[in-house]
Amino acid sequence: MTIINLKFMNSIISFWFAPAQLALLFMIGFHAHAQPIKVGGYGIETGEFVPQFDGKYFTMQRKDGIAIIDLTGKMLTSGLKPPSTGIFRNLRIQLYKGVFFASNGNAIVLKNIAGQTLGTGIYSDVSPFVTGNTAVRAQGQPSTWIVAYVDTTGKEIVRFDVMKYLALADPASKLKGTTLVTLNQFQPFSDGLTPIKSQVTGKYGYINRAMQLPIPVTFKSACTFSEGLAAVQNTDGLWGFIDTKGKLIIPCHYTYSPGRFASGLAKVQNREGKYGYINKNDQVVITPRFAYATTFYKGYALAKEGYTTQPILIDSNGAVVTTFLKNTYYIDDSKPGTGISGGDQLEDPFYISETLRELVDEGKGIFLLDMLKYGLVDNKGNVVLDFKYKYMSDLHGGKLLGYIDKTSTAPYQIGILDDKGDWLVLFVESEF
16 A cells, blocks of 8 residues: 655645645646536436436436436435326426426426425416416316416416406307317416417407406417517518507518517518518618527527528627637527427427527537537637537536437446536436
């Protein structure tokens, strides 16, 4: 056995290095990277990448159900079953600000990361949270349809019978026969309003939380409010914007559905299919020139001027801030995977490009190279993590989910790594 005399070593080190250099040496040269924590479970289930990560906690598929685990490997709750609405649609355990919906026997309830039930409601169907409130269907007789909107504490904001809800848009005498209603048509409240559709005419208006109809059912189509304005389509098929009083602020003269306002700008598309941006005065701030473009976030957006050109980061004046690598693609999917099997993929009306959010908030973002491999790139265009990952997602606080496929010399790796490429947590699948 070799015994090292630490006093002797310290005297040698002190002789060669000044105090400041000595401190740096111990921080850099003598600090070994900690071994990753190994957590038993499944990273992939029926072809889907199952885990989610919110910066503090991650979900893991285990034999007894879904577990929620922190970065030390401590299991906060386990045995969770995804919300099931029958054979047509099964939802994921979808973390949103520390809460999620899960099955509880034959019902669905809202829980926190410790597995505690929030509120007293039990539901037969739910829409995942994408903002601070969401629609749920209260459990009851199959012949009754009671919908409520709940917040992230489990508090019900409003509850109503669907037939009374429908009567706001249509006189009850005109509602004949079987009325087809799905939970997907109940968008979150935003700026105190949410769209409502007439079952008779197919037109849209808006209701408030008092179950009143302040904006009549007159539009061919209608979107959620954002920054005090909502995109609406008139009976001629043209789009404009109204305010929360129903006043037309931007005339209906756009052929294609515009995006929502964010950072004071809304994405619009011209007749040639190019995207640009307008302000709330209907002035073109950024001339349509993009084949692809995202909604703005904190004064920035991602875009591509051509289908094969490099992605660029632009500011609110349209100036190019950063040009990214050729053949790379940013992540911009407004229908994140809420449904595992069957049913509609739910549109998120408040979606922000994952890559854009990461570039702005984290200083680096996830890109896809040649639609094959994922990597991490900073907001200056420098590659931070090479494009060798089969999957990446959920970058928060310099940590993210990652998946490296197996090679001839190494097994696959799934887990949480930092932005230096070091694995912090590895998901280990049991052979039994």
